[in-house]
Amino acid sequence: MHSTQEPKLPAGTGATSFGAHNWTYVLDDSSLLEGRMAPGYPLGVNVLLARVGGTVYAVSGKCVHMACPLFMGRLEGHTIVCPCHDWRFDIRTGRFLNAPELGLTVYPTKLESGKLFVNLG
Numbered sequence: 001m002h003s004t005q006e007p008k009l010p011a012g013t014g015a016t017s018f019g020a021h022n023w024t025y026v027l028d029d030s031s032l033l034e035g036r037m038a039p040g041y042p043l044g045v046n047v048l049l050a051r052v053g054g055t056v057y058a059v060s061g062k063c064v065h066m067a068c069p070l071f072m073g074r075l076e077g078h079t080i081v082c083p084c085h086d087w088r089f090d091i092r093t094g095r096f097l098n099a100p101e102l103g104l105t106v107y108p109t110k111l112e113s114g115k116l117f118v119n120l121g
């Protein structure tokens with residue numbers, strides 16, 4: 001049975017420091033299943049989307065170590081594990097867990113008419 005419940009989006013994903021008009025379509029909401037990741041390329045930007053606990057997150061899609069594609073890695077709870085050398089990142093903050101000064105860019109997300117958008121700033 002199809003659920004009509006709207007997914008939760010991360011707190012603080014409003015257009016505070018991001019442009020209110022910079023929302024770009026990435027993919028259909030129905031194509032991102034719970035506990036899964038998906039790559040997207042809005043305006044040519046490499047973005048990784050993930051849904052955890054019903055919340056949709058978006059971060060930059062290349063690992064900050066050697067640019068491996070993170071969508072090919074694993075999602076363990078809120079942790080993305082890079083497929084190349086197992087660096088781990090928190091999908092909520094983008095932070096590299098072993099050195100929080102390193103991290104992925106986090107993008108605000110929103111759902112509108114069954115479509116997921118990210119704000120590239």
Ligand code: FES
Pocket residue numbers: 063064065066067068082083084085086087
């Ligand atoms: S490229 Fe991601 S851990 Fe090395």
